[in-house]
Amino acid sequence: MDYVLVNNIVTDNQWQRIKAESPDQQPNVISLVSAPIIGKYFGESDVNGVNVLDRLTHRKYHLGSYRFFNDVPVPTWDKIFVNRDGSISIYHHGSEIGKEFLYPNTRRAAQDVRYTNPDGTLDYIEEYAYDGTIFSNLFYAENEMLEMVFYDQQYRPVVRYYLYQGVINLITVEDPVTHKIKQRYNTLNEFYNAQVRSIVSEKDKVIINYMGVELMVLNGTKSHNVLRLVESPLDDQKNIRGNLRDILTDVISSIQTVEVNRADYDIIKGFDVPLDKIKLIKK
Structure with missing residues (x-):
């Protein structure tokens, strides 16, 4: 199965772009951030949307319903x-x-x-x-x-984030009936990574657009992971981005393919980096 992995969905325009670029007519989207508005998008009939937190709470969305x-x-x-x-x-x-x-x-x-x-x-x-x-x-x-x-939808607590000075330093997942803690994580990235690894397998392909948290949570996954580059390949100092260099030199091995357009390819080949992972696409 082909998945698109995103950190969050915050605008209608972003959602339309995700659907337009999806390999499937019925997009399979994994989102990381816990967002109450996600049901506006994942509630559509032609979408297979998975939010890592909603998956734990078994939340299902019903378009057309709302709280007055x-x-x-x-x-x-x-x-x-x-x-x-x-x-x-x-x-x-x-x-x-x-x-x-x-x-x-x-x-x-x-x-x-x-x-x-x-x-x-x-x-x-x-x-x-x-x-x-x-x-x-x-x-x-x-x-x-x-x-x-x-x-969950019976108003029973399932996941808790604990914060200290604005930073999440503990996440627990509990049984909603017994309240017994089943899982615990020390960081948000650790939590996200564990959830994504439980969703995707070696038979799946996962596409990301950004080299932020989406890149970090793919560590250790068995899927074929693709960076479809939408950012400039260069940083503010006009050097190739550090994460992109690490991907191309296989320091970051969790990305197997980097999809770029011709303009970005011409920029990247001007630097001393391997091009084996790069695949040209039309945009």
């Missing part, structure tokens, strides 16, 4: 009020305790609720998936995020 902004869980007797500027506030005995945000380009679909402490600092955020189910809770102390909890 007035249907978010709030404390008893609290009021949800639409302000004149279009923002949405949550009031408790006359005091604003939080704000609600909608998905872009929608008038009623709840995206998240952000509760604050009396001093105005963030307390926690509750996020809703694109189809309206509760997706996650993000917990804060003194405006610093400490923990992210991701739920």
Whole structure:
């Protein structure tokens, strides 16, 4: 099977490009970042989309469903009020305790609720998936995020990210019924890598466009991995990018093929690097 591996999908234009460049009419896409909006894209009928976190929580998306902004869980007797500027506030005995945000380009679909402490600092955020189910809770102390909890569709915690000074330093995967920890990881890259290796096999091909986290998580995979270069092959100092050099010299052996257009090929061949992995494509 041919997969396209992406870190995240953030715009409609990006999604259309991913589908247009996919080797299959029905694209097989693996995404890494946990994103409530991913259901907008992976919910399409002609897409086989796999998010590594949703795969653990067994989340399925249903296009056409959403959570009405007035249907978010709030404390008893609290009021949800639409302000004149279009923002949405949550009031408790006359005091604003939080704000609600909608998905872009929608008038009623709840995206998240952000509760604050009396001093105005963030307390926690509750996020809703694109189809309206509760997706996650993000917990804060003194405006610093400490923990992210991701739920299955029965609102049971499955995956937890723990943070220290803004950096994820522990990830746990638990049984949603017994809460027994089944897996733990020390870094996000370690977590991503383990999940991708559990998805792809030696019979698969994986295409990436960028030499960032997507490149790192392919380490140790048995699939045939392809870098379809969309970035300039040169860095800001007009030298060949370090990761690209390492790929071509096989210091990074997890990429077996580098697809480039003619213009980028002409640039690369001007440097002292092997060209064995390069394949010319039309763009």
